[in-house]
Structure formats: C-alpha cells, structure tokens
Amino acid sequence: MTLIEGRSIGFGGSGRNNGQVIPTLPAAEPDWIEGKFGDTGARFVDLLQNSASMLFDLVRAEGIDCEAEQTGWFQPAHSAAHMRISAARVAAWAKRGAPAQLLEHAESTELLGSDKWFGGMLNPTGGHINPLMFARGLAKTCVAAGVDIYENSPVQAVVREGDHWQISTSNATITAHAILLATNAYSGALTPDLAPKIRRSFVPITSWQLATEPLGDALRAGIIPARQAVSDTRGDLQYFRYDAQNRLVTGAGMIFKTTARARLPAHVGARLTHAFPQIGTPRFTHIWNGFVGITTDFFPRFHYLGPNYLGFLGYNGRGVALSIPLGRQLALALTGAPEQDLAISLTTPKTIPLHGFVLRLAPAALARYRWRDKHPPNL
Numbered sequence: 001m002t003l004i005e006g007r008s009i010g011f012g013g014s015g016r017n018n019g020q021v022i023p024t025l026p027a028a029e030p031d032w033i034e035g036k037f038g039d040t041g042a043r044f045v046d047l048l049q050n051s052a053s054m055l056f057d058l059v060r061a062e063g064i065d066c067e068a069e070q071t072g073w074f075q076p077a078h079s080a081a082h083m084r085i086s087a088a089r090v091a092a093w094a095k096r097g098a099p100a101q102l103l104e105h106a107e108s109t110e111l112l113g114s115d116k117w118f119g120g121m122l123n124p125t126g127g128h129i130n131p132l133m134f135a136r137g138l139a140k141t142c143v144a145a146g147v148d149i150y151e152n153s154p155v156q157a158v159v160r161e162g163d164h165w166q167i168s169t170s171n172a173t174i175t176a177h178a179i180l181l182a183t184n185a186y187s188g189a190l191t192p193d194l195a196p197k198i199r200r201s202f203v204p205i206t207s208w209q210l211a212t213e214p215l216g217d218a219l220r221a222g223i224i225p226a227r228q229a230v231s232d233t234r235g236d237l238q239y240f241r242y243d244a245q246n247r248l249v250t251g252a253g254m255i256f257k258t259t260a261r262a263r264l265p266a267h268v269g270a271r272l273t274h275a276f277p278q279i280g281t282p283r284f285t286h287i288w289n290g291f292v293g294i295t296t297d298f299f300p301r302f303h304y305l306g307p308n309y310l311g312f313l314g315y316n317g318r319g320v321a322l323s324i325p326l327g328r329q330l331a332l333a334l335t336g337a338p339e340q341d342l343a344i345s346l347t348t349p350k351t352i353p354l355h356g357f358v359l360r361l362a363p364a365a366l367a368r369y370r371w372r373d374k375h376p377p378n379l
C-alpha cells in the first residue's frame with residue numbers, strides 16, 4: 001500500500017486542527033442521519049457515537065505519542081433555547097446507548113470555571129490530542145505495518161489504463177488496482193485539476209487557531225479544571241482545550257482574511273476574558289490556520305469516482321474522531337464489501353452551482369451566525 005502526500009504528513013487539517021476528539025457531527029443529528037440513510041444511516045450513527053473511543057483505543061493499542069487525554073467533550077449551551085436543544089441531543093444519543101449527559105448550569109459552571117453558559121451536553125468518551133503528533137504517529141504506525149509513504153509528491157493526474165489506474169507526480173508514475181482520494185478540504189489546493197468536480201462540490205473555510213502562553217497552576221486549576229475538550233453551541237463557535245504545556249488552544253473564524261492575523265489576538269483574547277475573567281488579557285504565542293471542508297448539508301460525502309476509485313470529504317470540522325472508523329469503512333468499500341454491510345453510501349460528486357461566487361460569499365455567513373448567536377430562537 002502506498003500513501004502519496006503532496007506536502008508533509010499532517011500538512012492538511014489533520015495537523016492543523018484544534019485536536020478535539022468529538023463523537024458527533026456539528027449539525028447532522030442521529031434522527032436526521034437515520035431518516036435520510038435508513039439502515040446504512042443507523043450503522044453510521046453507531047460508528048459516530050463510538051468514534052472518539054475508537055481513536056483513543058487506537059492511540060493506546062499502537063502506543064502513539066500524541067498527548068492524548070480522554071477527559072471528555074463538553075458542549076456548553078450559549079442560550080436557554082440551546083439548553084433545550086442540548087437536552088434533546090442528550091436524549092437522542094442516550095436512546096442509542098451513548099453515555100451523553102445533560103449538565104445543568106451549576107455543574108457546567110464547575111466544569112468550565114465560568115458561569116457564562118447555561119449548561120450543556122457532556123460526553124465522557126471525547127477528549128483531545130495534539131493533532132500533528134497524532135498524524136505523524138499514525139504515519140509511523142502505517143510504515144511499521146508496511147505502508148510506503150512518499151511526501152512532497154503532489155499527484156498531478158489519475159488516469160485509467162486498461163484494468164488499473166496510473167497515478168502521476170512530477171517525477172514518477174505508480175500503477176494501482178484501487179485508489180482512495182483523501183485530499184478532503186485541500187482538494188484542488190495543490191493540483192486544481194486533479195478532481196475538478198470534487199473541488200467544486202464543497203466550500204473550504206479558513207479556520208484560525210491560537211494558543212496562549214502556558215497558564216500558571218492557579219489559573220489552570222480554575223479554568224476547565226478536569227481538562228475536557230470544550231466547544232459550544234454557537235454558530236461562530238467558541239472552543240478551548242489544554243495542551244500538555246497547559247496552553248489554552250482556541251480559535252475563531254474571521255470574515256476578512258487579509259488583516260485577520262493582526263486582529264485575531266484582540267478578538268479571541270476578548271472572548272477568553274469574557275468567558276474566564278480571571279485570565280486577564282491573554283498572550284498568544286502561536287497563530288495558524290487551515291481549511292475546514294463544508295458541505296451543503298453539513299454531512300460528509302463518500303464518492304464513487306470510477307472502478308475501485310473512491311473519494312471522501314466534508315467532515316465539517318469534526319474529522320478527528322470520525323475519520324478513524326470511516327477510514328476503515330472506505331478500506332472495506334475499496335476491497336469489495338457489499339454496500340448493504342457498510343455505514344456509508346457512495347454517491348457521485350455534485351458541483352455547487354456558482355461555486356466561485358459561493359466561495360467569495362461564504363466567509364460573510366459568519367456575520368449571520370454571529371447575529372443568530374446574539375438572537376437565539378425562542379424554543
């Protein structure tokens with residue numbers, strides 16, 4: 001088996017993400033998934049609810065050194081209406097056997113070290129990792145299992161020749177019986193014409209990440225003392241997790257990219273100060289960004305691209321845990337498992353009409369999310 005990476009391992013979302021190991025999708029609820037995909041959807045929901053545990057089990061089984069902490073994932077509700085949505089979410093997951101719990105305001109305040117949220121959903125199977133260490137550790141595990149990895153080798157073309165595929169980079173050609181196109185939100189970023197339909201079937205959104213300087217012991221003990229990964233119910237998400245040096249790793253979306261880097265520390269710092277006044281004005285030591293692949297219904301796509309040629313994309317910001325079981329599903333699909341045994345439905349890529357225009361307009365959606373965050377529905 002051969003892995004061809006255009007840059008270096010973890011160059012894409014896998015090395016740049018916030019490291020939150022979350023066993024849910026951002027918008028697709030279990031009832032919706034089962035309603036849309038039937039038995040396949042039920043199998044998908046089962047994988048989703050076990051995805052965080054699968055990742056941590058893999059880390060333990062393979063001894064991957066990635067600062068993994070299975071401390072739980074908490075989704076605090078930012079409004080009374082969202083607290084009711086959290087209650088419905090907990091009920092939907094609990095019905096399926098997931099260990100989701102609803103925390104009321106007092107418990108949430110204790111968990112967060114902040115009384116700014118109304119309560120929320122806790123899932124103890126979640127947690128966090130250092131994503132780049134995880135990606136590199138996983139690559140090492142693959143090499144030990146016999147996988148050949150070529151870095152700095154952007155694939156230029158994939159061509160069908162008789163009963164096999166030819167994959168070309170600038171200085172080599174590989175022949176393969178089966179291929180998985182795993183370029184996800186970076187589809188088109190290195191080779192625009194590799195899979196043009198895929199490139200035009202989703203919206204890559206820039207997500208910014210910031211890490212504070214390490215917090216002192218007293219501050220750390222008062223802010224998320226049990227070290228859960230936290231991401232709230234806002235459309236313009238607020239999220240935090242600790243790294244091994246006790247930095248708070250957080251982030252934000254920005255409508256205007258050009259001056260974003262200069263404006264981010266004040267913007268994200270003000271949010272942290274509001275949530276955790278004891279932190280004062282935080283100092284950020286690291287800022288970076290990456291593309292999140294967003295689909296029209298916020299549900300991932302699994303594409304049939306030709307005989308023994310599959311692709312996938314669109315974890316919608318929740319790929320850390322989910323990519324573990326779905327990688328296995330894609331491997332099963334490529335090796336001929338019947339579709340009725342799989343948790344994924346294969347489709348062909350559908351381009352988004354006026355894609356170029358949508359790409360330019362997409363960051364402005366954040367303004368709408370921010371407005372909705374301030375004016376929650378009256379449920």
Ligand SMILES: Cc1cc2nc3c(=O)[nH]c(=O)nc-3n(C[C@H](O)[C@H](O)[C@H](O)COP(=O)(O)OP(=O)(O)OC[C@H]3O[C@@H](n4cnc5c(N)ncnc54)[C@H](O)[C@@H]3O)c2cc1C
Binds near residue numbers: 191
């Ligand atoms: C800033 C940020 C924060 C996030 N936070 C979270 C989080 O906290 N929790 C969570 O669950 N999810 C999060 N996500 C989403 C998550 O990171 C992704 O869903 C996941 O990493 C996708 O993994 P992947 O392997 O499918 O794609 P990627 O890791 O993006 O890999 C795609 C790879 O394809 C390569 N490539 C592209 N074109 C070519 C070519 N022509 N030839 C060869 N190689 C090519 C790229 O170099 C890249 O390395 C976040 C994403 C970002 C960007």
